[in-house]
Amino acid sequence: MRTAISSLEVLQPRNVTDALRMLRDEEGAVPLAGATDLYVSLNFGTLTTRRFVNLWGLRPLGRIGMQGDTLSIGALATYTAIIRSRPVQRRLPMLVQAAREIGGMQIQNRGTLGGNIANASPAGDTLPVLAAAGAVVVLRSAGEERRVRFADFYTGYRQSHRRPDELIAAVEVEPIDGAQWFRKVGTRAAQAISKVVMAAVRAPVPRIALGSVAPTVIRLPRTEAALEGAADIEEAVRVLESEIAPIDDLRSSAAYRRNVASNLLRRFWTDTTPG
Amino acid sequence: MAFPQSPSPDSQSPAVGRSVPRKDGLGKATGHARYADDIAFPGMLYGRTVRSTIPCGAIRDIRLDFDPAGFTIVDWRGIPGRNVVALLTEDQPCLVEREVRHAAEPVLLLAHEDREKLLGATVAIDYAPATPLFDPERSTHSFKNILIEKGDLAAGFAQAHTVVEGTYRTGHQEHVYIEPNGVIAVPEEGGIAVYGSIQCPYYVHKALVTLLGGAVTHVRVVQTETGGGFGGKEEYPSMLAGHAALLALAARRPVKIVYDRVEDMQATTKRHPSIVRHRTGLSKDGRLLAMDVEVILDAGAYVTLSPVVLSRGAIHAAGPYRCPNTRIAARAMFTNTPPNGAFRGFGAPQTEFAIEVHMERIAEALGIDSARLRERNALRPGDTTATGQRLGEDCSARQVLREAMRKSGYRRKRKAFAGTDRGIGLSLYYHGSGFTGSGELKLASRASVELTATGVRILTSSTEIGQGTRTMHAQIVADALGIPYDQVEVAQPDTSIVPDSGPTVASRTCMIVGGILERAAREMRERLDGAPPAEYFSHFGPMTVTGQYEQPDWIRWDEEAYRGDAYATYGWGCDVAEVELDRDTWEVRPKRLTVVTDVGKAIHPALATGQIEGGTAQGIGYALLEQVTMRDGIMANAQLTNYIIPTTLDTPLVDVVLLENPYPGGPSGAKGLGELPMDGPAPALVNAIRQLGLDIRAIPVLPEAVMEAACGSP
């Protein structure tokens, strides 16, 4: 542990309103949920802030349930809670699948959906699911509550529409019209960071989302259009290959990511084709 | 594989051959066993190592950008003895004086009571960088050359019907003992004691004596419970202990240095990468006639143990095969990278990977079934190895091969998998037990048995690092004395009370040191003349019997010509690996591994099986997952997130069969076992991948490489 603990300040809100007040008034304070990435980022130097608002234990933020026909998943819902939740299993089984493949049991018990969104990694495993599901992010501040479509949420590498005084409060998912499909390709079978991660829905207009092939999670509108139109899978693969921008990095190569993303698209297509 | 739980033995039932309770089982299962970082001393300081950030060049200036109050600071000028880490040679400094030869080379030592202040201290080093050399094939500086020659190579090739050539590569491998390196140095009465996670207390002792010179009247090294070694704590702790001791002496207070995972992975030793070239001449029916082998190891920046790693690698490079004409030319090359060192297998996993993949390619070239090719060429009793050693009845190459074929259903599956996304492959391998040639004679290891009020105590510098040393030694001594296993205890290795039994390496702890203890216990039994130990002790007082290594009189080894009896005996193994290829992701999933090994005698069947299972998992990682990515001469993926070892979901069903073809010179016939399982998995897996039509000649085989083999490079 290379970071000086004494340099950290952890603020303790009594409730959500208190937390929002802190985010508004406490300079540079950042929300802290399951903390699975906290010390790692501090030690690595990617996290420079030292002030945190501890959200753990604010139960309203963890609620999962139906509001009318809308599935609402609280930002503090852990992966374990998501896996066990009947409403999520029914409405969004691909999120359950993604949650099962994040880390091991220990990480699933602490990592949260809100944390995955806020961390904004291009490799975040739940992010393609939310993108393909057409989810909506509920942002709350002391002054207001607003909704941003997940597809619009990220503005650049590790950057989003969330203002410093805002909390990701929940994610909302409307009914999904079609079979859901998810595949994570990691560096090993468990406890792995994604090299390519894809979520898709075989709707009349198919929805395809990919992680680890661009600076943020992306939907692939041109590939989707190609699939909707002629439904010639090889043509769609060609479009996909031009629609993504994978890189070589410590974990994998651009060539591999491009090849595998194409294979996953084909696999999604055959898996969800009836008969 | 299941073993019946052994009840407490009575004095009639022998301990050897039964899975008795581990001596340290209770402490480890309840969290009470104490490892280096669990221990503290009054007034203890924490230590930190400031390291070079360039791979090659010179230091111009060092600036301390912090308030030195409360700090102990040591550089090379503070070394009272000689600034070397004494090992085989004295080329490696303990602290850089001016010249930097690798990234993460230790430059400056700091200690402070407050860990935060310690880690917050900024040190600025000004360098004059020079151009680093990273490619061992471009390096012109060899640390060691070895030439093994047998027969007439040219004549062999002249007779050959077919010649097959190939080049094979293996990468670094990091040990990933789950407990990182750590020691505590404690000044005591004019001398110093070092406690730590150490495989070889006497190596550390020797290094400290050289480093500290006249500043200490005595040096004591004590091994704490060690959370894994695999060779990574064989020589490296000498460096770490030196650092802690220097700080402790300067501060006159205990100093603890425990590395975090990143520092451990970046700065400490790894397995030597290798490039092995084969040129092989065969008869029409697939008999080996001529083998020309070139072995190149990347040694890193200092000699450390490279000559010995090279030696074992070279001796095993021709595989477990009979061939009348052989040449093996091996060299260990300098590069500007952190020195590589001991890692379970010690050169043999590298060279046996090469020969076994090469044999598979030979089988393909000749159109011969690969198991039949192995059978035709496998060493038999009476055959000679590449160094001219004539093997005895303890040679089991064909037995392990046949049993592996039978147990795995290799031939049936090979046919069934053809044209599918499943593949099956095999490897045949062997591993010399103990030190090479006259090495054991030079070590002159000693171990003792002494009487106590309750039984006997074993005194040896052999360390328990998970493999079961305490338990296995106690079994051997209990049976030799004819007393219950429960009456034998094992002293903590402390150089002030245990003799030098040699290092805990080279698959020697049972066969060699166990053998010494067995003889010492037998001698004690004679002297006891029927009296139970505790009774004798209470009437006559203490008795200690010390045994010393006796080389079998038939061993002949010529160190100059590299000819003769390289090892007293060998362990033998045959692995069969089944894999499945996912053509969407190019991941190769191991589905089943059959491992048949001859260990001479399984002193403790559950422990022996555990060693095979664990070594097999490490071999799977070596083959399929574990890549060290070097950038600018330092490991860029030095976190467990990015250096991938197998989890429970990455390991397949492993089927272990233990055969016992005894070596008469080992206790109860035992041969060496610890390293053997490392040699088999990688080539077996690569040969299974070959059945899929993928020509892979380098490990680790990551999906990216499989894709390129399947699709061609983009």
Place this chain on the structure above:
Amino acid sequence: MRFTLNGVAKELACHPGARLLDVLRGDCGLTGTKEGCGEGECGACTVLIDGAAVCSCIIPVVQVEGAEVTTIEGLGPEHPLPRAFMDEVGAQCGICTPGMIMAAVTLGPRPSLQKIRTGLAGNLCRCTGYEAIYRAIRKRPQ
């Protein structure tokens, strides 16, 4: 900080951002929980918080306020799992063992092999190849 540790109420003055692992090993003197990586990757630091397995090296201690924390010391030598590990030689070097046992506690009485593999995917062992650990868990007396 107030929390229950192995059934006993604890009150500690420590920094809220301190790692739970350091509080357990340092302030509470319980060294059975080990640090293998500091990244939440190896599982050697596994403890239970309100019955759920977590990596204590990534938990700020403030987040166990009011919770029940269980470490390996809280099981004791008569608990069936440490007994089973001893009988089946589930521990070689032993450094992963406390974390492995704490994770295994949450698997329930008769887990299948697949459930064990999945449940322990966050616990790395370098010595055993996991096989003896499976044997220990499947043979544990009820």
